[in-house]
Amino acid sequence: MNRESIIMPEWRRNLLERLSIVLILFELVLSVIFILLGYSESSMYLRGVGVGLTIAWVTSSIAYMFGIKAANSK
Numbered sequence: 001m002n003r004e005s006i007i008m009p010e011w012r013r014n015l016l017e018r019l020s021i022v023l024i025l026f027e028l029v030l031s032v033i034f035i036l037l038g039y040s041e042s043s044m045y046l047r048g049v050g051v052g053l054t055i056a057w058v059t060s061s062i063a064y065m066f067g068i069k070a071a072n073s074k
Helices: 003-007 010-041 044-073
Strands: none
Touching: 010 044
16 A cells, blocks of 8 residues: 555545635635625724634635645646
């Protein structure tokens, strides 16, 4: 049995690829919810959380795109 297949089987790799996309979309949805709640409740704190989540979403999206690009170039 190959040691590499024990550490990272194919099913786990596929699951992790989908998980990153789901988490990126979840950050986007949460940021929109917090920004809308912040404006509807006139809460600067909730808007700040929404902006922070938006920054995290953009950062993780860029990292995901670079990861896909690096994986395709191999």
